[in-house]
Amino acid sequence: MIPGATAQVxxxxxxxxxxxxxxxxxxxxxxxxxxxxxxxxxxxxIGQRLAGHxxxxxxxxxxxxxxxxxxxxxLDFPLQVxxxxxxxxxxxxxxGKLHWLREPGDLNGRSVLLIDDILDEGHTLKAVVAxxxxxxxxxxxxxxxVDKQVNRDDGLKQADFTGxxxxxxxxxxxxxxxKGYLRNLPGIYAVKGM
Numbered sequence: 023m024i025p026g027a028t029a030q031v032x033x034x035x036x037x038x039x040x041x042x043x044x045x046x047x048x049x050x051x052x053x054x055x056x057x058x059x060x061x062x063x064x065x066x067x068i069g070q071r072l073a074g075h076x077x078x079x080x081x082x083x084x085x086x087x088x089x090x091x092x093x094x095x096x097l098d099f100p101l102q103v104x105x106x107x108x109x110x111x112x113x114x115x116x117x118g119k120l121h122w123l124r125e126p127g128d129l130n131g132r133s134v135l136l137i138d139d140i141l142d143e144g145h146t147l148k149a150v151v152a153x154x155x156x157x158x159x160x161x162x163x164x165x166x167x168v169d170k171q172v173n174r175d176d177g178l179k180q181a182d183f184t185g186x187x188x189x190x191x192x193x194x195x196x197x198x199x200x201k202g203y204l205r206n207l208p209g210i211y212a213v214k215g216m
Contacts, residue, residue: 060185065096085139088197130158139197144177
């Protein structure tokens with residue numbers, strides 16, 4: 023791509039140079055190694071709680087893809103995997119109305135583990151938990167790689183399993199994005215000034 027050119031994401035153009043600048047100036051909050059250790063600890067705790075329960079693991083897309091994949095390879099007990107797709111951000115830097123692309127199917131009597139990238143204000147995860155209960159799940163547990171230290175008046179207050187905590191900054195990497203980009207980075211970064 024030509025320097026300074028834009029790429030189309032959804033219906034908004036994104037300047038690739040902006041993405042490169044954000045990445046270059048970002049503050050590293052957690053390295054790949056620190057993230058891997060946190061995922062190891064999460065997997066151990068999840069295994070203690072869910073081994074023997076035949077759980078259904080639901081990845082909350084898109085951000086939950088990387089944390090889900092990282093955790094699944096560490097869970098050594100029978101489980102099934104599926105996904106839900108709900109978003110409030112839709113590649114923006116602030117949340118809006120919840121938009122469902124794929125709701126949970128029939129969960130009658132199942133133990134469900136929802137895995138997402140980040141617990142921010144908690145609105146999305148709270149809605150997904152409620153939807154799983156509405157679909158008949160006997161229990162719904164939540165796992166997030168990142169717990170952002172923010173006020174959660176109306177959202178899910180905390181996850182059952184958490185990897186790391188971050189301050190109230192805009193973070194990306196390990197599934198979290200900046201305007202649809204940078205999810206693929208193996209560490210966790212904060213946007214300079216955000």
